[in-house]
Amino acid sequence: MKLSENGVVWFNGELVPWSRATVHVATHALHYATSVFEGIRAYATPRGPAIVQLRAHVRRLANSCKIVGIPLPYAEDRIAAAIVDTVRANGFDSSYIRPLAFRGYGQLGVDPRNCPVDVAVIVIEHGAHFGLEKLARGIDVGVSSYRRPAPDTLPALAKSAANYLNSQLILLEAKANGFDDGLALDVEGLLSEGSGANVFLVSRGVLHTPSLDCSALDGITRGCVLQIAADLELPAVEHRIPRDMLYVADEIFLCGTAAEVMPVRSIDRVVIGAGGLGPVTERIQRAYWGIVRGERDDPHGWLTYVR
Ligand code: PMP
Numbered sequence: 001m002k003l004s005e006n007g008v009v010w011f012n013g014e015l016v017p018w019s020r021a022t023v024h025v026a027t028h029a030l031h032y033a034t035s036v037f038e039g040i041r042a043y044a045t046p047r048g049p050a051i052v053q054l055r056a057h058v059r060r061l062a063n064s065c066k067i068v069g070i071p072l073p074y075a076e077d078r079i080a081a082a083i084v085d086t087v088r089a090n091g092f093d094s095s096y097i098r099p100l101a102f103r104g105y106g107q108l109g110v111d112p113r114n115c116p117v118d119v120a121v122i123v124i125e126h127g128a129h130f131g132l133e134k135l136a137r138g139i140d141v142g143v144s145s146y147r148r149p150a151p152d153t154l155p156a157l158a159k160s161a162a163n164y165l166n167s168q169l170i171l172l173e174a175k176a177n178g179f180d181d182g183l184a185l186d187v188e189g190l191l192s193e194g195s196g197a198n199v200f201l202v203s204r205g206v207l208h209t210p211s212l213d214c215s216a217l218d219g220i221t222r223g224c225v226l227q228i229a230a231d232l233e234l235p236a237v238e239h240r241i242p243r244d245m246l247y248v249a250d251e252i253f254l255c256g257t258a259a260e261v262m263p264v265r266s267i268d269r270v271v272i273g274a275g276g277l278g279p280v281t282e283r284i285q286r287a288y289w290g291i292v293r294g295e296r297d298d299p300h301g302w303l304t305y306v307r
Helices: 028-032 054-068 076-090 132-137 163-176 220-231 279-292
Strands: 008-011 014-017 035-037 040-043 050-052 095-103 117-125 139-143 181-185 191-194 198-203 206-210 236-239 251-256 260-267 303-305
Touching: 008 076, 014 076, 028 095, 035 054, 050 076, 054 076, 054 095, 054 220, 076 095, 076 117, 132 260, 139 163, 139 251, 163 181, 191 198, 191 206, 198 220, 206 220, 220 236, 220 251, 220 260, 220 279, 251 279, 260 279
Parallel strands: 139 181, 139 260, 206 236
Antiparallel strands: 008 014, 008 117, 035 095, 040 050, 040 095, 050 303, 095 117, 181 191, 198 206, 198 251, 251 260
């Protein structure tokens, strides 16, 4: 995703030019991964830019802080307002929003307690993430040799920088093997998630997704998909899923703020179902796009309009 260097960043309470939103090399987070963040999107809609699931993202940021022991110096309302202000100030129709809370400049050493907490909101202009072609025909995915961290190592429910070294290893290995992305198993060998997205399988008309005890992030798009499935009266179950269910699934898709609803056409070079966008995935993809782009009703109040 390309940076929007002419834009403004919300940094510790004020909007500053992009070039002034900088930190010192002794910043604690740089050394010890004491950082939590969010990835949010605002889509162009007929009523101007709309932020998707703003409240849920801000809540998850606050929860991530709680889990990893970073005291968030602003109330959730203040962070939500800062996000709306930053989107408005940058003026992009369609954007990716990155709120970030981290331990800053104070002292070196593992103990974070004497380092202040800095908070930033970065907004960049952003259209389709994987490209429209891939959203239509699907991506090729490999099961990673890297597992997600065990639950008593790094907490998966926190969207913390520390977890993204694991994501990078999964993605780099997948790319080196010629795949678009990797899918990781948890420490028990059960299905977990992609490097930056949750996973769903469709099997005999039922949606399956790993439960949250499988070291996956509690994805907000995952929640949207479960809601859309309920709205469409498609049965959906969250449970512990063995790897082999992947290969015999009728359809598989990844979902996330950036990935949206992304069909998977092969796993480990095994073609899934008919090898493209399956009918159930297509219904969910259409419903999701329709809502986030303001083309359909927003029955669950997912959109926050910035104008
Ligand atoms: N898992 C991981 C590891 C992710 O990075 C993301 C993207 N934030 C997701 C799942 C999907 O989460 P969300 O739908 O909230 O974007």
